[in-house]
Amino acid sequence: MTTTATVRADLVTSAQQFYQLGWMLGTAGNLSAKNPDGSFWITASGKAKGRLSEQDFVRLAPHGQVLESPLPENRPSAETSIHQAIYDLFPEAQACYHVHSVEANLVTQFCEGDSLTLPPLEMIKGLGIWEENPQVSLPVFENYLDVPKIAQAIRDRFSVSCPEVPALLIRHHGVTVWGTSPTEAHNRVEIAEYLFRYIVALG
Ligand SMILES: CSCCC(=O)C(=O)COP(=O)(O)O
Numbered sequence: 001m002t003t004t005a006t007v008r009a010d011l012v013t014s015a016q017q018f019y020q021l022g023w024m025l026g027t028a029g030n031l032s033a034k035n036p037d038g039s040f041w042i043t044a045s046g047k048a049k050g051r052l053s054e055q056d057f058v059r060l061a062p063h064g065q066v067l068e069s070p071l072p073e074n075r076p077s078a079e080t081s082i083h084q085a086i087y088d089l090f091p092e093a094q095a096c097y098h099v100h101s102v103e104a105n106l107v108t109q110f111c112e113g114d115s116l117t118l119p120p121l122e123m124i125k126g127l128g129i130w131e132e133n134p135q136v137s138l139p140v141f142e143n144y145l146d147v148p149k150i151a152q153a154i155r156d157r158f159s160v161s162c163p164e165v166p167a168l169l170i171r172h173h174g175v176t177v178w179g180t181s182p183t184e185a186h187n188r189v190e191i192a193e194y195l196f197r198y199i200v201a202l203g
């Protein structure tokens, strides 16, 4: 059974693994996952992601009201509005993960306009694409200082056209993925980062 404690344990484990891979260094990135009641736990803003504890979260109602904060000083991630946009747009999403890797920034040079063509590798099945020689692109968004402006751009674009993969890239910032479980979101981060590494290596 999923409990609100196991949700946070999953997020702590993922953050530690992403930190080890260099994708959540310092305070970079944020992770969230839904509870059975529709609320979601999200990392508190400004926490060192390699040393998270289960206290370092905030539980929010779908519209952003703080329902629970294990430490009184915790504030929701500065990028909460992006997680909310994903949960509103994709009701099947149960977890939303955002990390900052070097490769996610280097691939910017291969973007064409507001998308990045993904290589037709077997690994792309991990993003739900089961086609031979798939021609798929990843949506790319501008990195505004005003994070709700990024979230609004995501809402505007995805309410008109559904992304081909459950992921998006914010230019000069990092990738955000979502999945139907914390495990699926974790795997999809690894797949997206593998594809970025491949694109950069290919040059
Ligand atoms: C050095 S991280 C800058 C802010 C950011 O992009 C991020 O992912 C972490 O922000 P949060 O408020 O979730 O800690």
Ligand SMILES: [Zn+2]
Residues within 6 Å of the ligand: 028, 029, 030, 079, 098, 100, 173, 174
């Ligand atoms: Zn970020």
